[in-house]
Amino acid sequence: MTRAPTVFAIAVALAACGAARADEQGYELRVTSELTVEPGASAAISVAIVPGAGRTVSGDGPVRVAVSAPDAISLPRRRYTRKDAADPAADAPRFDVRLKAREPGDHAVALDVRFWLCGSRVCRPVAATRSVTVHVPAPVPIDAAPPPADAAVDAAARRR
Secondary structure, three states, rough: OOOHHHHHHHHHHHHHHHHHHHHHHEEEEEEEEEOOOOOOOOOEEEEEEEOOOOOOOOOOOOOOEEEEEOEEEEEEOOOEEEEHOOOOOOOOOOOEEEEOOOEEEEEEEEEEEEEEEEEEOOEEEEEEEEEEEEEEEEOOOOOOOOOOOOOOHHHHHHOO
């Protein structure tokens, strides 16, 4: 009879430990949520994988950033690996995802990041996704002349 409460207490304790680990990611994926790019201009989205305290991004395991975007955004590359990072040997690899805006509007660029996160004894695979909104403003016509300074006065006089 005394075993049942003990077994129950152990099961509750283990479940609590599992829940605490699930809430704790152990890393931060730093990505800009929005970016404004003029039509025809190029820009870069910075993607940084920052491990938490006591964790590392595996130097031996694969690191991959896959990018997808609508046709209004041109991507010279759709896949980045650790060797494409700003500093491939860095503890927190950072990638500059290049893009070029083709058409005005708000466009979603999807990032699929995969890497191995290591603790003191074990590494585990991590898959994370983020979306970046790229704002491309409509071009302003060059030949559009500003209204005359007295246009508001003339309009008010005509209404009387």
